[in-house]
Amino acid sequence: MGWATLLLQVLELHAYIRQYHILQGVSFDVREGEVTVVLGRNGAGKTTTLRSVLGLTRIGRGEIRLDGLSLVGWRPHEIARLGVGYVPEDRGIFTQLTVEENLQVAERNRGNLRQRSGRIFDLFPDLYRFRHRRAGLLSGGQQQMLAIARVMVNPNRLLLVDEPSKGLAPILVRNVGEALREVAREATVVLVEQNLALAAHAGDRYVIIDDGRSVREGPMAEIAMDRQLQRVYLGVTERNGGLRALPWARR
Amino acid sequence: MGAPVTIPLLVNLFLNGLVLGTLFFLIASGLSLIFGLMSVLNLAHAGLFTWGAYVGLAVFNATGSLPLALVAGAAAGAALGAVMEVGFIRPLYGNHTFQILLTLGLFLVLNELLQLVWGPSLISFGVPAWARTTISILGMPFATYRLVVLLLGGAVFAAVYVILGRSRLGIVVRAGVGNAEMVQALGVNIQRVFTVVFVLGGALAALGGAAAGPFFRVVWPQMGAEVQLAAFIVVVIGGLGSVTGSAVGSLLVGLSQAFVGYFFPAGALIVNVGLMALVLLIRPQGLFAPGR
Numbered sequence: 242m243g244w245a246t247l248l249l250q251v252l253e254l255h256a257y258i259r260q261y262h263i264l265q266g267v268s269f270d271v272r273e274g275e276v277t278v279v280l281g282r283n284g285a286g287k288t289t290t291l292r293s294v295l296g297l298t299r300i301g302r303g304e305i306r307l308d309g310l311s312l313v314g315w316r317p318h319e320i321a322r323l324g325v326g327y328v329p330e331d332r333g334i335f336t337q338l339t340v341e342e343n344l345q346v347a348e349r350n351r352g353n354l355r356q357r358s359g360r361i362f363d364l365f366p367d368l369y370r371f372r373h374r375r376a377g378l379l380s381g382g383q384q385q386m387l388a389i390a391r392v393m394v395n396p397n398r399l400l401l402v403d404e405p406s407k408g409l410a411p412i413l414v415r416n417v418g419e420a421l422r423e424v425a426r427e428a429t430v431v432l433v434e435q436n437l438a439l440a441a442h443a444g445d446r447y448v449i450i451d452d453g454r455s456v457r458e459g460p461m462a463e464i465a466m467d468r469q470l471q472r473v474y475l476g477v478t479e480r481n482g483g484l485r486a487l488p489w490a491r492r
Numbered sequence: 493m494g495a496p497v498t499i500p501l502l503v504n505l506f507l508n509g510l511v512l513g514t515l516f517f518l519i520a521s522g523l524s525l526i527f528g529l530m531s532v533l534n535l536a537h538a539g540l541f542t543w544g545a546y547v548g549l550a551v552f553n554a555t556g557s558l559p560l561a562l563v564a565g566a567a568a569g570a571a572l573g574a575v576m577e578v579g580f581i582r583p584l585y586g587n588h589t590f591q592i593l594l595t596l597g598l599f600l601v602l603n604e605l606l607q608l609v610w611g612p613s614l615i616s617f618g619v620p621a622w623a624r625t626t627i628s629i630l631g632m633p634f635a636t637y638r639l640v641v642l643l644l645g646g647a648v649f650a651a652v653y654v655i656l657g658r659s660r661l662g663i664v665v666r667a668g669v670g671n672a673e674m675v676q677a678l679g680v681n682i683q684r685v686f687t688v689v690f691v692l693g694g695a696l697a698a699l700g701g702a703a704a705g706p707f708f709r710v711v712w713p714q715m716g717a718e719v720q721l722a723a724f725i726v727v728v729i730g731g732l733g734s735v736t737g738s739a740v741g742s743l744l745v746g747l748s749q750a751f752v753g754y755f756f757p758a759g760a761l762i763v764n765v766g767l768m769a770l771v772l773l774i775r776p777q778g779l780f781a782p783g784r
C-alpha cells in the first residue's frame with residue numbers, strides 16, 4: 242500500500258491566547274481519509290489546537306500544512322473555504338436563527354445546500370421537523386446534530402470536531418457516533434473526544450496532547466490496550482470506567 | 493400653557509412625535525446593528541447625521557431637488573461610514589477603551605471639519621413650496637413634508653427588515669450578531685460584512701440628517717449631538733442589535749419627546765431617561781431580542 246497521503250501536518254506549533262503561551266510544541270500528522278482522535282486532559286490544549294488549524298488563534302511558531310499548503314497567516318474564512326469544516330466545542334449554534342437559517346449561513350457556494358439538504362434531513366429527521374424553529378429552542382442533542390449538519394452543507398476535505406458527545410445522554414452519544422461515521426465517509430476528520438469508548442470506536446489514530454505539547458501518537462488500537470498510557474495522560478482509571486468501555490474498540 | 497388642548501393639537505403633536513421617532517430610528521438602527529455585530533459603541537455615528545444634513549442642504553441649494561438632497565446626504569454618510577470603518581475602527585476591534593476614545597475623537601473631528609466648510613452658525617433650509625403645504629385628511633390639516641418623512645421612514649424600516657430577514661447578507665448579519673467568530677469559521681469574510689454594515693448604518697444616519705434639515709427648516713453643527721443621546725436611549729430600550737427594537741423604541745422616545753416637550757418642556761429628557769431606566773430594570777436586554 243505504501244504511505245498514506247498526509248492531509249494535515251502540524252509541526253512544532255506554538256499558539257497564544259492573549260499573552261498566554263498555550264501551545265508549546267504540538268506536532269501530529271493526519272492521514273487522508275482517516276479519523277484522528279485528539280486526546281488529553283481538561284485544559285491540555287485540544288481545543289486550542291483545532292482553533293489554530295482554522296486560524297482562530299494567534300500562532301507564534303510552527304507550521305500547519307493542509308495538503309502541503311501552509312495555512313499560517315491565512316484568515317479563518319479563507320481556511321474554511323479550502324474545505325475545512327468546524328464543529329466547535331460549544332456547538333456555535335446561532336440561537337436567534339432558525340434551523341434552516343443556521344444551515345444557510347454555512348453555505349459556502351450557492352446551490353450546496355439545496356443539493357445536500359436531502360441527505361442532511363434524512364440523517365437528522367428532527368432538524369427537518371424543526372427547520373423553521375429558532376435553533377435556541379432545540380434540545381442540546383438536537384443542537385449538536387445541527388452543528389454536525391452544518392458542516393455537511395458543503396463538501397469538505399477536513400473536518401475539525403470538538404467533543405461532540407460532551408454533555409449528552411448516552412443514547413444521544415450513540416446518535417452522534419453514527420452521525421460522525423456518516424460525515425467521516427467523505428472527509429478526513431480530526432476529532433477531539435474525551436469519551437474513550439466513542440474515540441476508540443470512531444478513531445483510526447490518536448494523538449495525545451498534554452500541557453500544551455503533543456506527547457504521543459499512534460494507531461488507536463495501541464491506546465486501547467495501554468492502561469499505563471490512559472492513566473498517565475488521560476486520567477482514566479478502572480474506577481471511572483474508561484477501561485470497561487474499551488471492548489467496544491473495533492481493532 | 494394657555495392654549496386649549498384641541499384634537500388638531502394632539503394630532504399634530506402625535507405626528508411630530510412620529511417624525512422625531514423616524515429621525516431617531518434612522519440613527520439608532522445603524523448604531524444598534526454596529527453595536528450588536530461588532531460590539532463597537534460608535535460615538536461618531538451622530539456626526540454622520542449632521543454631515544448628511546449639511547450635504548443635503550448644499551445639494552438642495554445647488555439643484556433645488558429635495559430627493560436629490562436626500563440621496564446625496566445618504567451617499568455622503570455611506571462614504572464616511574466606509575472611511576471610518578476601514579481607516580480607523582478596523583484595527584481596534586475588541587479593544588473597547590480605545591474604540592470609545594477613537595470614536596469620540598472622530599466625532600469631534602467630523603464636527604470641526606464640518607464647521608471649517610460651513611461655519612459654526614446655523615443655516616436656514618429654504619424648503620421648496622410643496623414642502624410647506626398641508627394636505628387635509630379627514631378634515632384635518634397635515635404638513636406634507638412630515639408625511640413624506642414618515643413614508644420614507646416606513647419604507648426604510650421595511651427595506652431593512654426584509655434585507656435582514658430574507659437576504660443572505662441579512663442572515664449573515666444576524667448570525668454575526670450572535671457569534672461573529674463562528675460566522676467566520678463557516679467561511680464568511682466577516683470583515684467585509686462589518687464594512688457593509690458601517691456603510692449602510694452611515695447612509696441611514698446621514699439620510700436622517702438630510703431629512704431633518706427641511707423638517708427643522710434649519711441645520712446647525714450640534715444637531716447630531718442633540719439627537720445622539722435620544723438614539724442611545726432608543727438602542728437601550730429597543731435591545732442592542734434589534735432593528736425592530738430600534739423602530740419601536742424610536743417611536744416611543746419620539747412621541748414622549750413631542751408630548752412631554754410640549755406640555756412640560758423641561759421634562760422631555762427626564763422622561764426618556766426614566767423610560768430607559770425602567771426598561772433596564774425590568775428587561776435589561778431591551779424590549780426585543782437581537783436579530784431583526
Ligand SMILES: Nc1ncnc2c1ncn2[C@@H]1O[C@H](COP(=O)(O)OP(=O)(O)OP(=O)(O)O)[C@@H](O)[C@H]1O
Pocket residue numbers: 258261263281282283284285286287288289290330
Ligand atoms: N480565553 C482564554 N484565556 C486564557 N486562557 C485560556 C483561554 N482559553 C483557554 N485557555 C487556557 O488554555 C489551555 C488550553 O485550553 P483548551 O481549551 O485548548 O483545552 P482543552 O484541552 O480543549 O480542554 P477541555 O477538555 O476542557 O476542553 C487551558 O489551560 C486554558 O485554561
Ligand SMILES: [Mg+2]
Pocket residue numbers: 287288289330403
Ligand atoms: Mg476543549
